[in-house]
Amino acid sequence: xxxxxxxxxxxxxxxxxxxxxxxxxxxxxxxxxxxxxxxxxxxxxxxxxxxxxxxxxxxxxxxxxxxxxxxxxxxxxxxxxxxxxxxxxxxxxxxxxxxxxxxxxxxxxxxxxxxxxxxxxxxxxxxxxxxxxxxxxxxxxxxxxxxxxxxxxxxxxxxxxxxxxxxxxxxxxxxxxxxxxxxxxxxxxxxxxxxxxxxxxxxxxxxxxxxxxxxxxxxxxxxxxxxx
Amino acid sequence: xxxxxxxxxxxxxxxxxxxxxxxxxxxxxxxxxxxxxxxxxxxxxxxxxxxxxxxxxxxxxxxxxxxxxxxxxxxxxxxxxxxxxxxxxxxxxxxxxxxxxxxxxxxxxxxxxxxxxxxxxxxxxxxxxxxxxxxxxxxxxxxxxxxxxxxxxxxxxxxxxxxxxxxxxxxxxxxxxxxxxxxxxxxxxxxxxxxxxxxxxxxxxxxxxxxxxxxxxxxxxxxxxxxxxxxxxxxxxxxxxxxxxxxxxxxxxxxxxxxxxxxxxxxxxxxxxxxxxxxxxxxxxxxxxxxxxxxxxxxxxxxxxxxxxxxxxxxxxxxxxxxxxxxxxxxxxxxxxxxxxxxxxxxxxxxxxxxxxxxxxxxxxxxxxxxxxxxxxxxxxxxxxxxxxxxxxxxxxxxxxxxxxxxxxxxxxxxxxxxxxxxxxxxxxxxxxxxxxxxxxxxxxxxxxxxxxxxxxxxxxxxxxxxxxxxxxxxxxxxxxxxxxxxxxxxxxxxxxxxxxxxxxxxxxxxxxxxxxxxxxxxxxxxxxxxxxxxxxxxxxxxxxxxxxxxxxxxxxxxxxxxxxxxxxxxxxxxxxxxxxxxxxxxxxxxxxxxxxxxxxxxxxxxxxxxxxxxxxxxxxxxxxxxxxxxxxxxxxxxxxxxxxxxxxxxxxxxxxxxxxxxxxxxxxxxxxxxxxxxxxxxxxxxxxxxxxxxxxxxxxxxxxxxxxxxxxxxxxxxxxxxxxxxxxxxx
Numbered sequence: 037x038x039x040x041x042x043x044x045x046x047x048x049x050x051x052x053x054x055x056x057x058x059x060x061x062x063x064x065x066x067x068x069x070x071x072x073x074x075x076x077x078x079x080x081x082x083x084x085x086x087x088x089x090x091x092x093x094x095x096x097x098x099x100x101x102x103x104x105x106x107x108x109x110x111x112x113x114x115x116x117x118x119x120x121x122x123x124x125x126x127x128x129x130x131x132x133x134x135x136x137x138x139x140x141x142x143x144x145x146x147x148x149x150x151x152x153x154x155x156x157x158x159x160x161x162x163x164x165x166x167x168x169x170x171x172x173x174x175x176x177x178x179x180x181x182x183x184x185x186x187x188x189x190x191x192x193x194x195x196x197x198x199x200x201x202x203x204x205x206x207x208x209x210x211x212x213x214x215x216x217x218x219x220x221x222x223x224x225x226x227x228x229x230x231x232x233x234x235x236x237x238x239x240x241x242x243x244x245x246x247x248x249x250x251x252x253x254x255x256x257x258x259x260x261x262x263x264x
Numbered sequence: 265x266x267x268x269x270x271x272x273x274x275x276x277x278x279x280x281x282x283x284x285x286x287x288x289x290x291x292x293x294x295x296x297x298x299x300x301x302x303x304x305x306x307x308x309x310x311x312x313x314x315x316x317x318x319x320x321x322x323x324x325x326x327x328x329x330x331x332x333x334x335x336x337x338x339x340x341x342x343x344x345x346x347x348x349x350x351x352x353x354x355x356x357x358x359x360x361x362x363x364x365x366x367x368x369x370x371x372x373x374x375x376x377x378x379x380x381x382x383x384x385x386x387x388x389x390x391x392x393x394x395x396x397x398x399x400x401x402x403x404x405x406x407x408x409x410x411x412x413x414x415x416x417x418x419x420x421x422x423x424x425x426x427x428x429x430x431x432x433x434x435x436x437x438x439x440x441x442x443x444x445x446x447x448x449x450x451x452x453x454x455x456x457x458x459x460x461x462x463x464x465x466x467x468x469x470x471x472x473x474x475x476x477x478x479x480x481x482x483x484x485x486x487x488x489x490x491x492x493x494x495x496x497x498x499x500x501x502x503x504x505x506x507x508x509x510x511x512x513x514x515x516x517x518x519x520x521x522x523x524x525x526x527x528x529x530x531x532x533x534x535x536x537x538x539x540x541x542x543x544x545x546x547x548x549x550x551x552x553x554x555x556x557x558x559x560x561x562x563x564x565x566x567x568x569x570x571x572x573x574x575x576x577x578x579x580x581x582x583x584x585x586x587x588x589x590x591x592x593x594x595x596x597x598x599x600x601x602x603x604x605x606x607x608x609x610x611x612x613x614x615x616x617x618x619x620x621x622x623x624x625x626x627x628x629x630x631x632x633x634x635x636x637x638x639x640x641x642x643x644x645x646x647x648x649x650x651x652x653x654x655x656x657x658x659x660x661x662x663x664x665x666x667x668x669x670x671x672x673x674x675x676x677x678x679x680x681x682x683x684x685x686x687x688x689x690x691x692x693x694x695x696x697x698x699x700x701x702x703x704x705x706x707x708x709x710x711x712x713x714x715x716x717x718x719x720x721x722x723x724x725x726x727x728x729x730x731x732x733x734x735x736x737x738x739x740x741x742x743x744x745x746x747x748x749x750x751x752x753x754x755x756x757x758x759x760x761x762x763x764x765x766x767x768x769x770x771x772x773x774x775x776x777x778x779x780x781x782x783x784x785x786x787x788x789x790x791x792x793x794x795x796x797x798x799x800x801x802x803x804x805x806x807x808x809x810x811x812x813x814x815x816x817x818x819x820x821x822x823x824x825x826x827x828x829x830x831x832x833x834x835x836x837x838x839x840x841x842x843x844x845x846x847x848x849x850x851x852x853x854x855x856x857x858x859x860x861x862x863x864x865x866x867x868x869x870x871x872x873x874x875x876x877x878x879x880x881x882x883x884x885x886x887x888x889x890x891x892x893x894x895x896x897x898x899x900x901x902x903x904x905x906x907x908x909x910x911x912x913x914x915x916x917x918x919x920x921x922x923x924x925x926x927x928x929x930x931x932x933x934x935x936x937x938x939x940x941x942x943x944x945x946x947x948x949x950x951x952x953x954x955x956x957x958x959x960x961x962x963x964x965x966x967x968x969x970x971x972x973x974x975x976x977x978x979x980x981x982x983x984x985x986x987x988x989x990x991x992x993x994x995x996x
Contacts, residue, residue: 221977247947247990
């Protein structure tokens with residue numbers, strides 16, 4: 037069988053020219069693009085730290101016309117694969133903006149709705165959702181997030197799409213006393229709960245003998261009592 | 265004449281031209297017909313068998329078989345018709361006798377006729393596939409006599425009348441019955457069944473329906489069953505005497521249906537005499553009878569079993585929830601054992617050790633014993649009581665019997681780990697106070713527990729025994745190396761390995777100077793011979809014997825707890841001490857101190873101390889003095905023995921909490937074990953497997969198991985499967 041030769045696809049922002057001049061051109065094009073990104077970075081970065089800190093992010097937000105607590109910033113952080121809450125490193129900034137295909141503030145602003153769509157795709161959404169949780173783990177070796185923050189996060193991330201469920205879940209979380217913190221497993225199962233079309237608000241098709249975390253079993257029981 | 269042509273000499277076949285006399289057949293037949301007449305008229309002696317046989321033979325040979333056969337039929341039929349008339353004419357009781365007689369005659373005649381006609385029987389008849397002579401004779405009898413319109417119904421009603429009379433107590437001629445019945449059987453099973461058996465069964469059913477109705481109105485359960493049993497046996501006997509053996513099953517079915525099956529529920533639930541009453545009163549004979557009778561009908565035994573089970577469960581439930589009984593744990597357990605004995609006896613003596621009943625008994629006990637969450641504690645207290653004093657003077661075999669019975673109750677427990685906890689506590693107290701009646705009995709029970717639950721269950725218990733023994737040796741060594749101490753107070757130390765004994769955190773109190781010096785010497789001795797160990801004095805578990813001289817010179821030896829000893833020794837240096845002073849000097853925890861002072865100042869017969877004010881409770885400002893007026897009949901006075909008691913409510917909560925805590929790692933270990941071998945498993949299966957694995961120790965709660973799974977997920981031992989969130993996956 038003849039081997040099909042694989043042609044390397046051309047990388048973006050550079051032309052596949054074999055001449056040395058061409059190469060330098062592509063490098064130049066690359067560096068030029070990167071220059072703009074870097075400049076944008078520096079305009080918000082804390083120079084002594086060498087990265088954008090919470091103040092910088094706040095400034096970025098106001099420039100983008102987006103609230104600091106808007107979910108789109110979280111999405112941006114996800115796209116950047118930012119590791120530490122409230123900070124963007126230069127590498128993260130570069131990789132993220134490049135992936136977005138933007139190099140200026142105005143382009144970034146325009147890219148935000150697209151980003152929302154991208155996140156909304158089911159293949160990405162779970163990843164984003166789990167990222168949202170991990171983003172809150174500020175201490176080293178921290179595995180759980182306190183209830184207060186979880187409630188806010190739930191609202192932020194799921195509030196729009198699953199409004200009734202989220203409201204009740206938040207109410208329950210604040211009222212119950214079994215758990216003071218939520219771990220990743222429980223967090224992921226909140227999403228699963230909302231997605232799995234458990235009939236609301238009667239929760240008829242919820243089966244407590246299945247592998248739901250105990251906190252959801254308790255939530256369902258609380259709901260049923262409330263409605264009886 | 266010589267002009268005759270010479271013909272060829274031909275040999276012709278010998279043609280025996282028998283000129284058969286056309287009248288030959290008739291003549292021969294007449295002879296035979298005549299013979300048959302004679303036979304039927306009991307005149308056979310004048311006949312020549314040989315001649316008749318020859319005649320019959322010839323007829324068949326000359327192809328007159330047809331004539332012979334049909335002649336036979338006609339003749340016999342005619343005779344039978346006459347016989348029929350004579351039978352019909354018989355009056356009353358003579359009817360059957362006449363029938364019987366004629367039947368015998370007919371058989372004899374038939375025999376002879378068959379012999380005469382044997383050639384025909386063997387040649388003509390098979391060739392033409394006609395009915396053989398004997399059978400023919402029977403069929404003709406059947407058709408002409410038995411099925412004759414004037415005889416058929418009369419025969420049946422006569423037979424049934426006789427059976428009825430016998431059932432009502434009359435004596436009948438059984439021999440005659442047997443013969444008649446045998447006749448019917450000989451005529452063919454369908455004759456027996458149609459002309460007798462079927463109607464017999466129907467009539468019997470009617471009879472027993474009526475009888476059972478009559479009995480059930482006027483008899484109690486036991487009497488009814490007696491009557492039913494009698495009737496059943498009667499019918500069986502009837503069959504052996506004059507019916508076809510195949511009828512036995514059929515008639516017994518009828519009796520069983522009418523007398524037992526139809527009234528089963530009413531009998532079982534009969535007020536004041538039904539099954540429950542029989543059980544309560546240990547009526548072995550009645551119960552046995554009921555078992556044997558009910559076993560014959562469908563659902564009979566299951567009915568008994570169900571009623572017994574629900575009764576047992578109810579009484580058991582009452583037993584374990586009766587507040588009065590619960591006040592004395594030993595009584596409580598004894599009552600359980602008695603109940604078990606009672607039912608073992610019933611099943612053994614009345615229900616022939618039926619396994620299904622044994623199982624029902626076991627499941628009932630298991631059900632209600634576990635209704636009371638204190639059952640494990642109480643059983644341990646029962647054992648404690650027995651091993652302390654209950655088994656004193658009891659023979660070795662009897663000890664074994666009692667312990668085996670306790671083990672039986674133990675097996676019913678679902679929360680065996682709770683029992684283990686209590687047993688450990690009680691055993692510790694027994695060992696430390698030296699209060700066990702028999703070392704052998706103790707060890708025997710441990711062996712039984714080990715056999716039942718495995719080595720793990722008992723390893724710590726055995727450790728406790730080892731510690732006791734080792735401590736003895738240690739003491740010997742201590743005194744051997746410190747001969748100068750033999751004059752001072754005698755110290756007996758039990759060194760307890762922390763893991764084996766029930767844990768109790770204890771703050772060491774202040775010992776009197778003499779004791780603390782001695783204890784220090786022991787400590788350095790011990791640590792000198794055992795490196796890398798730490799000793800901490802458990803002053804809440806010790807005892808002391810002290811000699812005391814009271815005001816009027818009364819001398820007594822007091823057996824007290826270590827705490828009590830500390831308090832008393834203070835009075836060697838002071839006449840009056842306030843509560844606060846005592847507390848400060850001894851550093852005994854408040855609740856223990858109060859209890860300790862109460863036992864010495866407020867209990868009659870043990871009041872070696874006097875308290876002001878004289879109230880029952882210990883107040884912070886109370887003052888204590890030695891009770892100079894103390895008297896006791898005995899020289900040795902026991903004041904503070906640490907006896908195992910039913911726990912108070914807060915203690916119970918604490919123990920329960922500890923048990924729950926201990927269960928968590930066990931559940932986790934089970935989950936990890938299972939997941940390690942299965943790799944991937946769904947939720948319901950994990951729950952089922954874990955429960956099964958832990959069954960021998962306790963009943964695992966599915967919610968608790970879920971909690972442990974989540975905890976293991978958090979600690980990265982397990983994860984949920986990415987695609988199917990119902991599955992769990994083991995993380996190596």
